[in-house]
Amino acid sequence: MLLRIGVAVILSLLLTLPALLLDGRMLQGENVWVKPIKFQIALAVYLVTLAVFASLLPKDAATTRRLRWIGLALTLGTLAELLWVGGSAMFATASHYNPHPVMSAIYLSMGGVATVLILGSLMMGLSFWTARDSHLPEALRLSLALGLILTFVLTLPAAGTLAALPGHFIGTPVTGAVVPIMGWSREVGDLRVAHFLAMHALHAVPLIGVAAMGLSNPALARGLVWAGALGYAALTAFAFVQALAGQPAF
Known part of the structure; x- marks a missing residue:
């Protein structure tokens, strides 16, 4: 379906x-x-x-x-x-x-x-x-689980904040300069950056799992997946806080 x-x-x-x-x-x-x-x-x-x-x-x-x-x-x-x-x-x-x-x-x-x-x-x-x-190899299974779960966990606060505010900008753009294609502001904070990162955790984290499959040590492979998932979550959180502070990501 x-x-x-x-x-x-x-x-x-x-x-x-x-x-x-x-x-x-x-x-x-x-x-x-x-x-x-x-x-x-x-x-x-x-x-x-x-x-x-x-x-x-x-x-x-x-x-x-x-x-x-x-x-x-x-x-x-x-x-x-x-x-x-x-x-x-x-x-x-x-x-x-x-x-x-x-x-x-x-x-x-x-x-x-x-x-x-x-x-x-x-x-x-x-x-x-x-x-x-x-x-599935354990590293891949874990990365799929974490990526999908993080997509929900990270998207909820980003989308909720977007819905609660009168717009996706934090600040008032002057020239209207944006990132090509994506349309993200290059002047003020833009919550859509964190929302985009959150929604693509289900792609980014499994890619780390695919890379970890090449490791012969299962414990090391799992550790790499966990580190990658936590790192991606931290990156998304940073983009979220940065936008709330009115700072452009680019």
Whole structure:
């Protein structure tokens, strides 16, 4: 199910990419369809990654049942997110930080949907954590568990702070200088940096696990995974505190 919904999100780009080319309306300095496309790409990467990881879990009945529920929750959450952001683009109105009472209420409810989406990462991470009889090398299994769990643990405060504030900047940009493609401010604190790092713990930490598989000493391999996971968490926390202090990451 995870792979199917991930592919469906990728195919939905066949609607928004032509819209980007044909619709010249602008909102807050960028084309109205840029944000939906960013969401589509991010969700597709997240869902396909979880689908690949799910294929590595043991195929026992309990795990299969858990994955079915995860897939259902993520399907509904993804559909809600895309309808919200895409619908806002259609009417050329801001989906985030919109002061209109109705849009503000929807924004708050979408916080619950976003929590459901990252809960999928936590549940799958716990599945790897408890799968002691996994056929995977121990360093890789541990890195998958830690990366997925950290994605939830690190994203929750970053996303919660973003939702609680009136914007993602800490400070007032003067020139509007940003990092290309990502759009992060190069003048003031930008909470999106920490949010990005948090969401990609499920990619970064497993890569450390892949590297650790080359070590002949299992204890050393596990130690490398733990050190890498803690280091990545510290980096994300630093980016979060740096943004709150009003300092740009770049």
